[in-house]
Amino acid sequence: xxxxxxxxxxxxxxxxxxxxxxxxxxxxxxxxxxxxxxxxxxxxxxxxxxxxxxxxxxxxxxxxxxxxxxxxxxxxxxxxxxxxxxxxxxxxxxxxxxxxxxxxxxxxxxxxxxxxxxxxxxxxxxxxxxxxxxxxxxxxxxxxxxxxxxxxxxxxxxxxxxxxxxxxxxxxxxxxxxxxxxxxxxxxxxxxxxxxxxxxxxxxxxxxxxxxxxxxxxxxxxxxx
Amino acid sequence: xxxxxxxxxxxxxxxxxxxxxxxxxxxxxxxxxxxxxxxxxxxxxxxxxxxxxxxxxxxxxxxxxxxxxxxxxxxxxxxxxxxxxxxxxxxxxxxxxxxxxxxxxxxxxxxxxxxxxxxxxxxxxxxxxxxxxxxxxxxxxxxxxxxxxxxxxxxxxxxxxxxxxxxxxxxxxxxxxxxxxxxxxxxxxxxxxxxxxxxxxxxxxxxxxxxxxxxxxxxxxxxxxxxxxxxxxxxxxxxxxxxxxxxxxxxxxxxxxxxxxxxxxxxxxxxxxxxxxxxxxxxxxxxxxxxxxxxxxxxxxxxxxxxxxxxxxxxxxxxxxxxxxxx
Numbered sequence: 001x002x003x004x005x006x007x008x009x010x011x012x013x014x015x016x017x018x019x020x021x022x023x024x025x026x027x028x029x030x031x032x033x034x035x036x037x038x039x040x041x042x043x044x045x046x047x048x049x050x051x052x053x054x055x056x057x058x059x060x061x062x063x064x065x066x067x068x069x070x071x072x073x074x075x076x077x078x079x080x081x082x083x084x085x086x087x088x089x090x091x092x093x094x095x096x097x098x099x100x101x102x103x104x105x106x107x108x109x110x111x112x113x114x115x116x117x118x119x120x121x122x123x124x125x126x127x128x129x130x131x132x133x134x135x136x137x138x139x140x141x142x143x144x145x146x147x148x149x150x151x152x153x154x155x156x157x158x159x160x161x162x163x164x165x166x167x168x169x170x171x172x173x174x175x176x177x178x179x180x181x182x183x184x185x186x187x188x189x190x191x192x193x194x195x196x197x198x199x200x201x202x203x204x205x206x207x208x209x210x211x212x213x214x215x216x217x218x219x220x221x222x223x224x225x
Numbered sequence: 226x227x228x229x230x231x232x233x234x235x236x237x238x239x240x241x242x243x244x245x246x247x248x249x250x251x252x253x254x255x256x257x258x259x260x261x262x263x264x265x266x267x268x269x270x271x272x273x274x275x276x277x278x279x280x281x282x283x284x285x286x287x288x289x290x291x292x293x294x295x296x297x298x299x300x301x302x303x304x305x306x307x308x309x310x311x312x313x314x315x316x317x318x319x320x321x322x323x324x325x326x327x328x329x330x331x332x333x334x335x336x337x338x339x340x341x342x343x344x345x346x347x348x349x350x351x352x353x354x355x356x357x358x359x360x361x362x363x364x365x366x367x368x369x370x371x372x373x374x375x376x377x378x379x380x381x382x383x384x385x386x387x388x389x390x391x392x393x394x395x396x397x398x399x400x401x402x403x404x405x406x407x408x409x410x411x412x413x414x415x416x417x418x419x420x421x422x423x424x425x426x427x428x429x430x431x432x433x434x435x436x437x438x439x440x441x442x443x444x445x446x447x448x449x450x451x452x453x454x455x456x457x458x459x460x461x462x463x464x465x466x467x468x469x470x471x472x473x474x475x476x477x478x479x480x481x482x483x484x485x486x487x488x489x490x491x492x493x494x495x496x497x498x499x500x501x502x503x504x505x506x507x508x509x510x511x512x513x514x515x516x517x518x519x520x521x522x523x524x525x526x527x528x529x530x531x532x533x534x535x536x537x538x539x540x541x542x543x544x545x546x547x548x549x550x551x552x
């Protein structure tokens with residue numbers, strides 16, 4: 001599903017965020033990417049979403065090299081990926097429903113089908129009752145759930161999340177992670193960047209550890225203590 | 226790989242993943258998004274009435290000025306035509322020419338395509354006219370005989386350009402038996418030259434004000450895009466193409482252009498109505514020969530459409546530039 005081969009990323013100014021990174025994620029697998037602040041977790045996810053391009057190396061998704069995707073192909077790639085952000089990135093002047101529906105509008109899905117899918121996604125994250133509300137009226141945890149509903153509504157093959165529980169209390173964080181695990185159980189590949197080690201240990205999934213942009217450990221799910 | 230379906234699929238009994246991408250409803254969704262963009266951009270404009278009103282007012286005034294100038298020039302031209310209707314060219318024949326010779330020259334002139342009428346004025350008629358003039362009565366009694374020649378009053382065809390009248394005068398001077406030609410239409414040449422200057426100035430003004438309108442709409446859209454940069458980033462991150470993101474801003478440009486075009490037409494009509502009464506008095510003073518006109522209907526229809534295209538163009542240029550920076 002995801003292939004990183006000798007991937008390096010050097011930003012303008014010389015800072016090397018990733019260095020010679022090689023790892024694979026199988027289809028339907030759930031993995032955490034962890035490390036201290038500045039280890040390169042967010043850069044890794046940005047490379048997957050083509051928000052940034054690598055300086056060296058190969059990144060492939062479903063066997064397709066991302067280097068071959070031109071500017072015009074980026075939207076198509078992003079429609080195959082569900083993205084969840086720490087700051088949820090919701091449109092605050094649109095209702096919860098409109099936010100969740102957005103990827104379907106962009107994908108050109110018919111209105112009736114959009115309504116069914118958006119409501120199903122909202123129901124899945126337990127927020128169907130809030131569909132007509134604006135995000136500003138929701139708690140941080142609820143907003144993050146809206147962000148997750150938006151990420152899953154188009155049924156992506158890959159779900160990536162950058163510190164999705166960073167702003168949440170521990171109980172809510174566990175609930176959100178369990179939600180991700182549930183999607184993984186049904187075949188979605190999930191890659192989560194997080195520095196919350198206790199939570200990562202609790203989930204008992206594969207962990208990729210980065211330090212200063214280098215892969216320092218790749219711990220299989222069954223080896224997580 | 227687990228064999229069960231995604232929880233979202235489960236709840237809605239949706240078909241397997243990715244099949245919706247293959248549905249041949251590209252055109253339908255494109256069409257749908259155009260409608261949505263047109264409506265959403267109009268709602269956005271209406272949600273900030275003062276800002277929209279100011280932009281439309283500035284653009285509308287910029288477009289109305291060339292229209293008003295066009296109206297003014299057209300009517301000055303008509304005024305010149307009306308005033309020039311009775312401006313004859315007088316050809317004084319050599320003294321000693323007899324009546325039949327004068328009539329012969331007049332007949333030849335009447336055949337010309339640039340001549341509307343030729344009147345032959347005898348020496349006696351000339352003397353009578355002089356006699357009616359104050360101060361000449363006594364002097365004429367002192368004359369032994371009539372020294373005045375036959376005069377041909379030549380009326381050029383209405384609508385002749387200044388250079389055509391000039392050519393007619395030159396031809397008259399070359400006619401055998403003509404001693405002197407008096408052209409009272411020099412003022413008309415000057416007016417035509419002034420009108421040419423005015424027309425060129427109107428064109429330059431129109432081009433500059435059109436550019437100003439383009440900049441106004443471009444700057445408004447630029448500010449709109451800047452204030453919505455976060456929304457644009459989100460749209461791009463969830464897979465929106467640049468065309469999708471740009472579309473509402475292009476419609477905003479079209480709305481600004483269309484509304485300002487309508488305002489420009491309205492202002493031009495108001496100017497026309499404000500001038501209607503004094504102009505009709507002026508027309509009456511010329512016994513109906515002066516027909517002052519308004520803006521042609523095709524122009525009133527064309528201006529809002531042209532302004533809408535202008536608005537689209539401004540939005541297109543600015544949005545292409547601004548969205549280059551988007552994720």
